[in-house]
Amino acid sequence: MTSDTSIAxxxxxxxxxxxxxxxxxxxxxxxxxxxxxxxxxxxIFLLVVLACLLxxxxxxxxxxxxxxxxxxxxxTIVHGKPSPVLAPSSTGLxxxxxxxxxxWDLHHYFLGADGQGRDVMARLLFGGRNSLLIGxxxxxxxxxxxxxxxxxxxxxxxxxxxVLSRLFDVVWxxxxxxxxxxxxxxxxxxxxxxxxxxxxxxxxWLPILIIAVIYVPYVARPLRGQVLSLRGRxxxxxxxxxxxxxxRILRKDVLPNVMPTVLVFLPLMTALNMLTESALSFxxxxxxxxxxxxxxxxxxxxxxxxxxxxVTVAPGLMIAVTAVTxxxxxxxxxxxxxxxxxxxxxx
Amino acid sequence: MAMFIGRRxxxxxxVLFTISVLVFLIFFATPGVDPAARIAGRxxxxxxxxxxxxxxxxxxxxxxxxxxxxxxxxxxxxxxSFVNRGALVIPQILQAVPVTLSLVAGxxxxxxxxxxxxxxxxxxxxxxxxxxxxxLLGVVGVSIPVYWLGEVVNLxxxxxxxxxxxxxxxxxxxxxxxxxxxxxxxxxxFPWLTLAALYAGIYARIVRGEILEALNEDYVRTARAxxxxxxxxxxxxALRCSLIPVVSLFGLDFGALVGGSAxxxxxxxxxxxxxxxxxxxxxxxxxPVIMGCxxxxxxxxxxxxxxVDVLYAALDPRVRRA
Numbered sequence: 001m002t003s004d005t006s007i008a009x010x011x012x013x014x015x016x017x018x019x020x021x022x023x024x025x026x027x028x029x030x031x032x033x034x035x036x037x038x039x040x041x042x043x044i045f046l047l048v049v050l051a052c053l054l055x056x057x058x059x060x061x062x063x064x065x066x067x068x069x070x071x072x073x074x075x076t077i078v079h080g081k082p083s084p085v086l087a088p089s090s091t092g093l094x095x096x097x098x099x100x101x102x103x104w105d106l107h108h109y110f111l112g113a114d115g116q117g118r119d120v121m122a123r124l125l126f127g128g129r130n131s132l133l134i135g136x137x138x139x140x141x142x143x144x145x146x147x148x149x150x151x152x153x154x155x156x157x158x159x160x161x162x163v164l165s166r167l168f169d170v171v172w173x174x175x176x177x178x179x180x181x182x183x184x185x186x187x188x189x190x191x192x193x194x195x196x197x198x199x200x201x202x203x204x205w206l207p208i209l210i211i212a213v214i215y216v217p218y219v220a221r222p223l224r225g226q227v228l229s230l231r232g233r234x235x236x237x238x239x240x241x242x243x244x245x246x247x248r249i250l251r252k253d254v255l256p257n258v259m260p261t262v263l264v265f266l267p268l269m270t271a272l273n274m275l276t277e278s279a280l281s282f283x284x285x286x287x288x289x290x291x292x293x294x295x296x297x298x299x300x301x302x303x304x305x306x307x308x309x310x311v312t313v314a315p316g317l318m319i320a321v322t323a324v325t326x327x328x329x330x331x332x333x334x335x336x337x338x339x340x341x342x343x344x345x346x347x
Numbered sequence: 348m349a350m351f352i353g354r355r356x357x358x359x360x361x362v363l364f365t366i367s368v369l370v371f372l373i374f375f376a377t378p379g380v381d382p383a384a385r386i387a388g389r390x391x392x393x394x395x396x397x398x399x400x401x402x403x404x405x406x407x408x409x410x411x412x413x414x415x416x417x418x419x420x421x422x423x424x425x426x427x428s429f430v431n432r433g434a435l436v437i438p439q440i441l442q443a444v445p446v447t448l449s450l451v452a453g454x455x456x457x458x459x460x461x462x463x464x465x466x467x468x469x470x471x472x473x474x475x476x477x478x479x480x481x482x483l484l485g486v487v488g489v490s491i492p493v494y495w496l497g498e499v500v501n502l503x504x505x506x507x508x509x510x511x512x513x514x515x516x517x518x519x520x521x522x523x524x525x526x527x528x529x530x531x532x533x534x535x536x537f538p539w540l541t542l543a544a545l546y547a548g549i550y551a552r553i554v555r556g557e558i559l560e561a562l563n564e565d566y567v568r569t570a571r572a573x574x575x576x577x578x579x580x581x582x583x584x585a586l587r588c589s590l591i592p593v594v595s596l597f598g599l600d601f602g603a604l605v606g607g608s609a610x611x612x613x614x615x616x617x618x619x620x621x622x623x624x625x626x627x628x629x630x631x632x633x634x635p636v637i638m639g640c641x642x643x644x645x646x647x648x649x650x651x652x653x654x655v656d657v658l659y660a661a662l663d664p665r666v667r668r669a
Binding site: 166169170173174175176177178181182183185186187190271272275278279282283285295298302305306309312313315316319320323324326327328331 | 374489501614637648
């Protein structure tokens, strides 16, 4: 739905709308449903989400392990025979321990153990919950805040626009990873106190808020431009001429026209934010132990990279698969709703 | 045009100033953050804290501290590290810059060449298997965590296949270009390929899209009517005009990479570039080094943005009036 088609569907009587056409939203939904790639991606993404939601079930009922306590002297069963989870290292100088590798047996360390003897598969599922949660919630916050700020800047113009635009410019020009890393390093040690609310340094809200803040301009800037051009269009001018209040014009005319763009950005932002979270966690300034995310598991696997690569490879694959499905879904939503919407760099 | 460049430069300076203030505030004025406590170490007694605070000038008002730091960074150029007392910040950064530039420039050459070749080929053979392949490459490129790809590359080239296929791959690290150009390229080859793999697909997709759009233009019809060959039309007419948005995107990506996005690649491959320096200084909250690195990084990003805008204005006079 471009802004052109929406002119044909003003906030008129619903009876007339029903007679003339199915409406832009329903048309878009039908287009999206016919998009095989997008639908398959959505299916895989939902499977990943479901699997991660079932993490406690897997932990207790299938693997019978505890994903968050180390199991240094434990044993497990491989091919019907008991064997230690952590065996003395057989390579190099024979120092340290080597965790058990993948057994491909869902009941006993399917993907092996990490350096502390914890079940990698169970941690993968628990970590996925945090990665998806942080990606999704921060994308929602970023898109929500960006919509409010972008629309306000574009619609009201003047000083508000000047201030907000400069602010976007600054955050935009700030290398994203540097900004995220700087904020994380500072806030991790002390937590964040805003008025009466205090967020602990190891809270998941910290990465969520940091990532949301740094990506606001990515969405707010294109939205501002869109609203700016809408502002001069006849149907908005007609609303102004009819004496409609700003709030009414924003709600009835502006918002319905920018919503498609926001919806296109949402899955793309979720993928981008999840990747950013994983990078921060990989640098050990994102999700804090004992909590896990896919990024922290990759970090856990660093020391084992050459002996037990699965600890590193599996979470990376999960990130890649999830991000690919979200990006493909985003492409589908874009071609159904708003072919012109673009995130910086992402084609 | 001169007016436009002047205005753009003023805006760039303003953004740089704001970024420096922002970074300073993040590290010195975030409620609850006490740099002195970090410098003095855990469980330092109040007297030591007071002494540290005084020694590092942390007991003075924030605007004065900001002014002093900027003076040491830009005017006297003798800003020293908080952690390694006496170590000058600017030489450290200058030493790290060639590493980052080598990494990003090499990767950029690879991804531009690959992107242009693949994109043009896909546009010429649209509707064939090249199209979905290109799309997949682009999507995978934006979806893979770069540090993870680097780890997997390390796993294959340094361990798993190191005794066979990749026995010629040197250990992780960096060798200067002037020291030994051959080793320089050999050490950087896999970091280059890793970084380029993320961008080649997206660029190919963009080039393809732009060419297809250009092929619908009137001037292409004119060229066909003149009897030019399809190959000449594709390369001399359509591709050339498609390069404008590609080059502008390239400027932004290049600036962002040199200005910090290459950090993860540097950390994974053990390259002592600016990203690694920034990361190390962040780990021990070495504020002067962080400040220097971030200013350096922001400078590149802002410069890239400004150059792109000016280039755009040079190409399209309408932009100048905006």
